[in-house]
Amino acid sequence: MIKSINSTELKAMLDANEELVLIDCREQEEWDEGHIAGAKFIPLSQFPDLYANELKDKSANLILQCRSGRRSLNACQFLLGEDFENLTNLEDGILGWQNNGYEIVK
Template sequence: MKKFWCLLLVLFLFGYSTFAQQNDAFKVLAPAVYKKEIQIEKVQLVDVRTPNEFNDGHIKGAKNVDFMADSFLLQMQDFDKSQPVYLYCRSGNRSAKAAALLLDHGFQSIIDLKGGYLAWKAFEKK
């Protein structure tokens, strides 16, 4: 019976991982690809870090909407749910959580920066 539950758990995790990777509504892009996409046209670029983190440095054109603030969803109402929203945070953790929340609230396309602002800064130094 223990083997059955272990097998079931493995199948569930594999299935969930496969679904997450194939979900067209949520994409995670490497810094080089992310940079190309945000430069192609006017995009909805959102930095979900705190205002202090944002003031220490951010991607040009980003709007700061603190994911940890109680007003996060209220502030996100200013964005077009039918258009892609490009998110990033420090390392990718908060932006992934923000992406899940936004998808649950009707946003149709979320693009996250792989590795967050830390990866962006390292990429920009190259």
């Protein structure tokens, strides 16, 4: 099962130092324009090749994020097929994050 949260919920989780792995699956130029601090960068176009090196714990709390939530949902579905257990999609993506005025890093 894939859970869904919005950027306000993600911000609260990060502020509470909850144990999670935030994965940004946008492409390089999008990442370079700005991303959420602490995110791992695994672009969707290279996801099948890169995920295994970055994501060792199949029970870790993974939150996937892209621009608006569509690509990250695809990445969640891919990981579900690889037996990952704890998947959450950031449904409003980095657009929602920025619309709420939350900080991004470059």
